[in-house]
Amino acid sequence: MKRKVGKPIGQEFFNRPTLVVAEELLGQYLCRQIEGETERHIITEVEAYDGQEDKACHAHKGKTQRNQVMFGPAGQWYVYLCYGMHWLLNIVTGPEEYPAAVLFRGLQTTTGPGRLTKCLQINSDQNEKPALPDSGLWLEASALNICKEDISRTPRIGIDYAGSPWVEAPYRFILKI
DNA sequence: TAAGTGATCTCT
DNA sequence: GAGATCACTTAA
Structure with a gap:
């Protein structure tokens, strides 16, 4: 898909298969505006959660108040509290x-999904908002040219309960830098 | 390696 | 309403 460097990534990018979106997000910018200052961080690690069949996906038991945003249109943030202290950031x-x-x-500047949101001051305020500059949190295409050789795939973290084949599904994408 | 932490979900 | 669970981090 065509992406213009420095332009916000729009809904059409996200309205595609989850695994494709996850892989193509590596190397792009996650942008955050805080008190008038704009930060840009290179995305280095993501995981895909793909549909109701995926037992590791929050939505696998159906729609609830928490996960309903995942049933909505692509390009919106899904932010939820994990282990009582960490906000985790997802894009629908x-x-x-x-x-x-x-x-x-993970980002180039941070490691771990809980620290990522702490660093960018992300909490439930962003939940269900569109990923656009208006919301203060959005994505932009970078000038990086990512090759297949630059990407590692591994099973996802912390989802042992999901069982086969979801435990071992290589839905985690890491940018080797 | 284990504890901290609290929303969410499932079962009464 | 009560109890179990949980896509993590930190300090030891």
Whole structure:
């Protein structure tokens, strides 16, 4: 898909298969505006959560108040509290009524999904908002040219309960830098 | 390696 | 309403 460097990434980018979106997000910018200052961080690690069939996906038991945003249109943030202290940031992908999202696990400047949101001052205020500059949190295409050789794929973290084949599914994407 | 932490979900 | 669970981090 064509992306213009320095332009916000729009909904059409996210309204595609979750695994494709996850892989292509590597190397792009996650942008955050705080008190008038804009920060840009290269995305280095993401995980895909793909639909109701995926037992590791929050939506696998159906729609609830928490996960309903995943059933909505692509390109909106899904932010939730994990282990009572960490906000985790996801972007909704795929068509409406297909619950899927990509979890942001790491940036060039931070490691770990909980520290990422702490660093960018992300909390439930961003939940269900569109990923556009108006919301203060959005994505931009970078000038980096990512090759297949630059990407590692591994199973996802912290989802041992999901069982086979979801435990071992290589839905985690890491940029080797 | 284990504890901290609290929203969410499932079962009464 | 109560109890279990949980896409993590930190300090030891």
